[in-house]
Amino acid sequence: xxxxxxxxxxxxxxxxxxxxxxxxxxxxxxxxxxxxxxxxxxxxxxxxxxxxxxxxxxxxxxxxxxxxxxxxxxxxxxxxxxxxxxxxxxxxxxxxxxxxxxxxxxxxxxxxxxxxxxxxxxxxxxxxxxxxxxxxxxxxxxxxxxxxxxxxxxxxxxxxxxxxxxxxxxxxxxxxxxxxxxxxxxxxxxxxxxxxxxxxxxxxxxxxxxxxxxxxxxxxxxxxxxxxxxxxxxxxxxxxxxxxxxxxxxxxxxxxxxxxxxxxxxxxxxxxxxxxxxxxxxxxxxxxxxxxxxxxxxxxxxxxxxxxxxxxxxxxxxxxxxxxxxxxxxxxxxxxxxxxxxx
Numbered sequence: 001x002x003x004x005x006x007x008x009x010x011x012x013x014x015x016x017x018x019x020x021x022x023x024x025x026x027x028x029x030x031x032x033x034x035x036x037x038x039x040x041x042x043x044x045x046x047x048x049x050x051x052x053x054x055x056x057x058x059x060x061x062x063x064x065x066x067x068x069x070x071x072x073x074x075x076x077x078x079x080x081x082x083x084x085x086x087x088x089x090x091x092x093x094x095x096x097x098x099x100x101x102x103x104x105x106x107x108x109x110x111x112x113x114x115x116x117x118x119x120x121x122x123x124x125x126x127x128x129x130x131x132x133x134x135x136x137x138x139x140x141x142x143x144x145x146x147x148x149x150x151x152x153x154x155x156x157x158x159x160x161x162x163x164x165x166x167x168x169x170x171x172x173x174x175x176x177x178x179x180x181x182x183x184x185x186x187x188x189x190x191x192x193x194x195x196x197x198x199x200x201x202x203x204x205x206x207x208x209x210x211x212x213x214x215x216x217x218x219x220x221x222x223x224x225x226x227x228x229x230x231x232x233x234x235x236x237x238x239x240x241x242x243x244x245x246x247x248x249x250x251x252x253x254x255x256x257x258x259x260x261x262x263x264x265x266x267x268x269x270x271x272x273x274x275x276x277x278x279x280x281x282x283x284x285x286x287x288x289x290x291x292x293x294x295x296x297x298x299x300x301x302x303x304x305x306x307x308x309x310x311x312x313x314x315x316x317x318x319x320x321x322x323x324x325x326x327x328x329x330x331x332x333x334x335x336x337x338x339x340x341x342x343x
Contacts, residue, residue, distance in 0.1 A: 011073065012042075012075050014082045017081070018108070043287055045287070052285060056286065060286070061092060063316065067313060068320045103166070109125070132179060166195060168197055171216050194254045213341070219343070220255070223254050227254075233247050237256075242254045258332045262277065269291075271298065272334075272335060272338050274332075286307075290322070
């Protein structure tokens with residue numbers, strides 16, 4: 001029986017953002033207060049080359065689905081800046097994708113719900129929400145955004161049950177975890193995703209970035225110990241992380257890079273990143289990659305070229321098989337040793 005891949009294809013559908021978060025590195029090119037090609041839009045071409053059309057993206061998604069992928073997540077930049085994001089979600093449902101998610105900063109979410117009196121065929125909304133402290137949130141996001149985001153979540157929760165708060169775990173912010181999770185549970189979030197701090201130690205990794213990672217990285221075990229103090233009634237491990245049920249019924253997901261997928265290509269990679277083979281990403285220029293290919297020197301596929309010459313399915317098949325069938329292994333210490341990191 002053919003195995004289904006358990007993670008979503010991550011699709012950047014907007015190359016800019018309407019926030020200016022301090023942790024969002026992108027490629028550090030700015031337009032006013034907007035970062036270009038931020039975070040997950042891993043393009044191989046400059047923005048002057050333009051973006052793929054929605055029609056081209058949907059043709060690509062039909063082939064992704066045919067190969068075996070059954071979930072998508074819209075990212076960016078801020079995906080809701082793209083005024084066709086809802087059409088992409090509904091079209092993905094028509095193609096057959098069973099998981100249809102969007103990762104958003106939440107600024108435009110409430111306005112959309114009010115204007116449309118509902119939401120498209122989403123199964124999950126993930127909101128970047130690192131702290132429940134208003135002043136800290138506004139500092140992190142570079143504007144007076146806290147009330148707008150929280151109100152957006154409250155409004156959206158009337159139309160969808162599964163809204164998840166995304167938080168990067170940092171040592172300096174461990175003390176407020178209980179207050180944070182309580183705030184989330186009382187303000188429209190159904191769950192929280194506590195994510196590890198990730199490092200990409202390529203040739204451009206600075207001393208400041210290295211020191212920040214070493215000083216702030218929180219392993220899953222420390223996160224779990226903090227959750228136990230809050231009252232855990234159930235914990236289970238799944239591929240890529242853990243699921244924890246708190247005593248009040250609130251669900252917490254937590255990433256864990258101790259065990260990762262590493263195929264032969266991974267083991268010979270000069271970067272040997274922390275995440276290993278995590279998912280497949282589509283950039284706004286149609287670049288398809290499995291890796292944090294910020295410098296354009298790792299393997300990638302020109303999605304539009306392959307779509308036009310009929311080779312996309314053939315190129316995607318090895319990616320799917322690597323993700324779906326390669327077993328996890330404990331490679332975290334190897335990652336630390338290769339890059340001379342002590343945490």
